[in-house]
Amino acid sequence: MENSTISIQDFHKYINAFLTISNDLLDEWKLNTIDQNIENNKFLTKKQVVLLRNPADPDLQIIATFEYHLVYNISYAVPVLCFNIWRQDGSRITLEEYWNYNKNLHDYNMHDTLTQMDHPVLNKPIFTLHPCKTYEILKEFLKTSKNPVISWLSVVSQFVHLDLLEEYLKSC
Structure with a gap:
């Protein structure tokens, strides 16, 4: 069976390289480190404001603040992209509400994807x-990319309104 996972040590190496690029670009990703006594203790975060439009009714729109987390999932041995979304008044947007504002995911089963x-x-x-x-x-990027985390993120970011600058891909 082909290995489609990465070690936590490699994940840390890849996010450190990602963070270096972010710092050079002033792209505002931040490294978060919690308890040094646990192995899975580092992840990256970034906040971004996005105008969400409802594909069914473009007049329905909200300004939302996303907080993205690029983190390692030990059970699957892969990076995952997590996020929360808030309206301008500070109330959280539910998964179902976000699904309605996300035309990029409508061809997929919501609960299998997000x-x-x-x-x-x-x-x-x-x-x-x-x-x-x-x-x-x-699994495709593990064969060819110098930084499979950035390569993977370049594919999935578009589905969740995350702007990823092209300069990141130059390191892959």
Whole structure:
């Protein structure tokens, strides 16, 4: 069987390289480190404001703040992209509401693609692109990319309104 996973040590190496690029670009990704006594203790975060339009009714729109987390999932041994979304008044947007504003995911089964689960490091509920989908995409990049985390993120970011600058791909 072909290996489609990465070690946590490689994940840390890849996110450190990602963070270096982010710092050079002033792209505002931040490294978060919690308890040094646990292995899965690092992840990246970034906040971004996005105008969401409802594909069924373009007049329905909201300004939303996304907080993205690029984190390692030990159970699947892959990176995962997690996020929370808030309206301008500070109230959270539900998974179902976001689904209605996301035309990029409408060809997929919502709960197989995007789910709410516990954050792999913080153990708090957060929206997550399902790790089994990560596994499927990542296997192609493990063969060819110098940084498979960035390569994978370049594919999935468009589905969840994350702007990923082209300069990141130059490191792959």
